[in-house]
Amino acid sequence: MQLSDFIDPHWLKEFLLFMIAIASVVVIALFIGLIVHKLYIEFRAKQITMFRQEYVSTISRKLIEPNVEIEKPMGRMRREALGDVMIDILASVAGDMETQVKRLAQDLGMGEYYVLKAKSGSWINRSIAIEKLGFLRLPEMKGFFRSLLSEDGNDAEILARAVLALSFIADDEADLNVINHILQKPFFGSSKFNEYVYTNIIKSFVKGRQEEKFLQFLEALKDDDSIPIMLKRDVIEACGSEVFYPVKHIIMKYFKQFFGVPEVKITCIRALGKIGGADVCEMIVSCLRDDDWRVRAVTAKNAYLCTEDIIVHLKESLHDESYYVRVNAAVSLSKLGDKGLAVLREGMLSTDQFTVDISRYTLDEARVRV
Structure with missing residues (x-):
């Protein structure tokens, strides 16, 4: 039994030829479309490059x-x-030049253009517009970013870009409250994202000479039970990343108040280690004896920022029960000059085989660095 027993062979042949012809036309059309699209993209890229060169020269x-x-x-x-x-240009200038470029951007309607584009029906166009508007850092756009963050139903990606955009120009408590309202949402962003947002905020407050306002906010944040502890930790981490010296005494208060929260304690140690000071070194010595091995490990890692008085305590940490504490103590000793290296050489004579191995390894690494 064959197919030709049920269908007229002539009709079947005509049908197959027709389908082959349609497939051929579709393939040719797709190929032509691909070529046209490629030529358009190349033309557009050349035009934009030419316009960029023109504007770089003119501006x-x-x-x-x-x-x-x-x-x-x-x-x-x-x-x-x-x-x-x-x-x-704004990424590489400051002061009067930055002010001139921002004013020029407003005069040429760039703010209006990106605001209009941010209302596009396309998700990708909205995201790009908000992101670029944020990078322009126009103070006049603060109200627009706040409205985006206050609207219900906005996509998480849109909110993230709006938070980032507002962080570049935030300079008062109202801005921080709006940003925190978004950041404290469960699973909204990572700790690294929160830290990056607050590094931008700190830079913005410093640039606007509003450091005192930020210090008042940070002091109040410590006792604000509505803000998650982990977000407070991220703010402290940002202060350390920016080496923001004026917050030192406030971070010390956080350390005491959240002494029972290892994550916050560790972050305070990292931040204070970067800021430095005799009182910080006293705190680091006490943390080298903390019950939590994570606290001891982070403390040992940052201990090299203290004076040589810390060496005797790091020597004890070479025999800590935690592998990570020992390794970090050895690395810190290698960064404390000849006296630190002398302790490592002494460690090579220890009866503790691990101390011998880590001392030898760290000394070899120190020679490579030199």
Whole structure:
């Protein structure tokens, strides 16, 4: 029994030829479409590159000669090119030049352009617009970012970009409250993201000479039960990353108040270790004897930032029951000059085989660094 017994062979042949013809047309159309799209992308890339070079030259002249006129960009490619150039320039200038570029961005309608684009029906267009608007760091856009963060139903990715954008220009407690309202949501962002947001906030407050406001906020945050402890930890981590010296006494208060929370205690040790000071070294000595091995390990890792008085305590840590404490103590000793290296050489004569091995290994690494 064959297919031709049920279907007219002539009709079947015509049908197959018809389907082959359609498939051929589709393949040819797709190929032509691919070529056209490739040519368009290459043309667009060349145009944007040309516009960028033009705006780099024009804006550079404008910063030197204020009388130079720059026409308001027309068309999407020109606006995108101008926005990218301004973002690059703002990343490398400060002071009066930064103010001039921001004013120019507003005068040329870049703020309005990205706000309009942020209302697009396309998720990717909204995300890119908010991100670029944030990098422009226009103070006038603060209200727009706040409104995005206050709206219900916004995508988590949109909220993350809006939080980041507001962090670049935050300079009062109201901004911090809006940001914290988002950051404290369960599973919203990672600790690293929170830390990055607050490093931007600290830079913004310092740039605006509002350090005292931030110190008051940090002091109040310590006793605010509505804010998760882990978010408080991330804020302290950011202070350490920025080596923000004025917060030292407040971090010491956090250390005492949250002494029973190892995660916060560890973060305080890291932050204070970067800031330094005699009182910090006293705290580090006490933490080398903490019951929690994680606290001892982090303390040993940052102990080299103290004076040589810490060496005798690190020598004891070479015999700690925790592997990580021993390793970090050895590494810190290797960074404390000749006296620290002398302790490691002495450790090579120990009856503790691990102390012998880690001392030898760390000394070899120290020679490589030299």
